Amino acid sequence: MAGKKKKFDTVAFGFIAPAFLFFTLFIIVPTLASVYYSFTSWDGLSPTVKFVGLANYKEILTGARFRNALINTFILTFFISILENTMALCLALMVDNVKWWKNFFRSAFYIPVLISGIVSGFIWKIMYNYNFGAINTILNSMGAGGLKQDWLGNPSLALIMVGVVLVWKGAGYYMIIYLASLQSVSTDVVEAASIDGASPWQRFRHIILPLISGAFTINFTLSLINGLKVFDQISVMTDGGPGFTTETIVYLLYKVGFNEGRQGFGTAVGIVLLFIIIILNTLQQKFLKSREVQL
Amino acid sequence: MKDQTIKKNKQKFRPSQVALFALTLVLAVFFLWPVFFAVMSAFKSNGDILKSPVALPTSLYLKNFQDLFAQSDFVTAIKHSLILTIVSEALIVCLVPMAAYAIERRSSRTTRLIYTYFLAGMMIPFHLYMFPLFKEMKIFGIYGTLAGPIACYISGSVAFGTLLYSSFLKGVPLEIEEAAQIDGCTPFQTFWQVTFPLLGPCTASMVVLNGLNIWNDFLMPYLALPSNMAKTITVEVYSFVGQYTARWDIVFAGTVCSIVPALCIFILLQKYFVKGITAGAAKG
Numbered sequence: 001m002a003g004k005k006k007k008f009d010t011v012a013f014g015f016i017a018p019a020f021l022f023f024t025l026f027i028i029v030p031t032l033a034s035v036y037y038s039f040t041s042w043d044g045l046s047p048t049v050k051f052v053g054l055a056n057y058k059e060i061l062t063g064a065r066f067r068n069a070l071i072n073t074f075i076l077t078f079f080i081s082i083l084e085n086t087m088a089l090c091l092a093l094m095v096d097n098v099k100w101w102k103n104f105f106r107s108a109f110y111i112p113v114l115i116s117g118i119v120s121g122f123i124w125k126i127m128y129n130y131n132f133g134a135i136n137t138i139l140n141s142m143g144a145g146g147l148k149q150d151w152l153g154n155p156s157l158a159l160i161m162v163g164v165v166l167v168w169k170g171a172g173y174y175m176i177i178y179l180a181s182l183q184s185v186s187t188d189v190v191e192a193a194s195i196d197g198a199s200p201w202q203r204f205r206h207i208i209l210p211l212i213s214g215a216f217t218i219n220f221t222l223s224l225i226n227g228l229k230v231f232d233q234i235s236v237m238t239d240g241g242p243g244f245t246t247e248t249i250v251y252l253l254y255k256v257g258f259n260e261g262r263q264g265f266g267t268a269v270g271i272v273l274l275f276i277i278i279i280l281n282t283l284q285q286k287f288l289k290s291r292e293v294q295l
Numbered sequence: 296m297k298d299q300t301i302k303k304n305k306q307k308f309r310p311s312q313v314a315l316f317a318l319t320l321v322l323a324v325f326f327l328w329p330v331f332f333a334v335m336s337a338f339k340s341n342g343d344i345l346k347s348p349v350a351l352p353t354s355l356y357l358k359n360f361q362d363l364f365a366q367s368d369f370v371t372a373i374k375h376s377l378i379l380t381i382v383s384e385a386l387i388v389c390l391v392p393m394a395a396y397a398i399e400r401r402s403s404r405t406t407r408l409i410y411t412y413f414l415a416g417m418m419i420p421f422h423l424y425m426f427p428l429f430k431e432m433k434i435f436g437i438y439g440t441l442a443g444p445i446a447c448y449i450s451g452s453v454a455f456g457t458l459l460y461s462s463f464l465k466g467v468p469l470e471i472e473e474a475a476q477i478d479g480c481t482p483f484q485t486f487w488q489v490t491f492p493l494l495g496p497c498t499a500s501m502v503v504l505n506g507l508n509i510w511n512d513f514l515m516p517y518l519a520l521p522s523n524m525a526k527t528i529t530v531e532v533y534s535f536v537g538q539y540t541a542r543w544d545i546v547f548a549g550t551v552c553s554i555v556p557a558l559c560i561f562i563l564l565q566k567y568f569v570k571g572i573t574a575g576a577a578k579g
Binding site for chain 1: 326424449565
């Protein structure tokens with residue numbers, strides 16, 4: 001292929017142009033417009049736009065509400081990334097090693113991924129309900145009524161409870177990636193190690209884990225970025241509350257934009273979010289490259 | 296001698312295998328239970344859902360679905376969900392593989408630059424550009440119509456789609472295309488009649504994964520479709536949660552309408568989900 005570098009001709013142009021046009025018109029153009037609006041106090045409706053310089057970014061840096069959203073986002077994102085990856089890796093190891101019903105288990109763990117964010121949020125919201133929810137009912141019937149909680153109404157629990165739903169819904173996706181990676185590990189290497197007397201744990205720690213580190217880096221970055229973008233579950237389960245305890249960056253962006261008519265500020269929040277995502281992606285690339293060098 | 300060692304190994308691992316199976320089964324029950332709970336509740340009266348949330352339905356109770364269709368315009372919602380998913384996917388399958396083909400087969404500095412441009416755009420979160428996007432839709436006159444979300448779904452799939460298709464195209468042999476060209480096919484014919492049929496598995500992966508996202512999408516139809524009519528299944532479920540705070544039975548009936556089609560497609564086309572996810576991750 002390398003020897004056949006062609007020129008960008010009319011055929012290539014014709015083939016790429018439609019996709020390029022859509023992509024540019026509906027993603028890049030509004031993104032560039034967002035950069036512009038982030039320096040304004042645009043309300044989303046009025047035709048005139050007032051330029052306010054760096055005022056929005058200044059508010060982001062100094063305002064308590066953004067700091068709160070940032071902290072919530074980081075707590076939620078790290079909580080779910082670590083749990084999702086641990087869970088997904090365990091599930092993948094189990095599905096890979098279990099002797100019976102392999103395909104059934106793989107499907108069972110993947111099924112929550114199929115359900116929309118809104119629907120999964122609603123199902124769990126009902127299960128969390130204080131008076132009629134399944135969780136408190138089960139606790140009651142087990143004689144552990146003392147553990148009953150207003151799961152989503154308790155300010156110190158709400159964010160974690162949203163996280164549980166996200167882990168439940170997300171783990172199956174990452175499991176598929178771990179599973180593919182585990183299946184690509186050559187059985188010869190693992191067998192050789194076990195003949196040399198390596199215990200199952202040693203085989204996992206020193207042979208399998210290094211060989212699937214690429215999948216680990218990819219999954220961890222993916223789950224971090226997906227965690228940053230969580231919206232649906234929050235909107236149906238807590239609406240950012242109680243108080244502002246589950247208001248994340250994306251939710252703050254949405255609320256200031258659509259409920260408070262401050263779309264200029266909202267887009268500035270979006271720009272900050274984009275920068276966080278770019279940093280995470282760059283770190284991922286670096287990690288993957290350094291691993292390649294090691295191998 | 297060899298047979299004996301294998302047998303011995305089997306016996307040695309038996310208890311741990313059973314334990315692992317049991318543990319996996321318990322976890323599978325935990326993962327499936329909320330889905331089961333939702334489906335079960337859709338066939339129970341509201342009183343039963345409140346009184347005994349964990350119990351099984353006692354009879355085939357269909358009143359929830361009758362109420363769902365009588366009290367809301369759920370038919371329109373289902374229609375919108377189907378149109379958005381099917382039309383978007385059809386257009387995506389027309390446009391995206393062509394772009395990937397040009398990037399892969401007519402590689403030049405410009406095409407590689409465009410590929411990087413697509414991949415970089417993949418990082419941009421929807422929430423960042425949604426405010427100006429709606430303004431743009433109004434300028435184009437597609438705000439409040441199904442064309443608005445469809446245009447956005449197409450553009451949103453370009454980056455991931457070209458990535459998936461170009462990694463797949465690397466494994467498609469060039470010889471057949473060259474033969475077709477020698478036989479006098481135009482590049483357009485070569486692609487659609489020779490290469491595209493070979494991309495079947497990749498197209499299937501792309502359609503199921505992307506289609507699921509569109510089927511389940513919330514924010515775009517919620518904001519971009521007119522508010523005087525039913526929007527999509529997901530949006531209707533969301534609005535029921537606020538509207539019928541006391542009628543969980545109706546909401547559960549709605550959730551079943553959202554879950555069941557996705558579940559059926561998954562059961563039928565499982566392997567394409569797996570292929571698409573792993574191919575996307577390997578390259579992304």
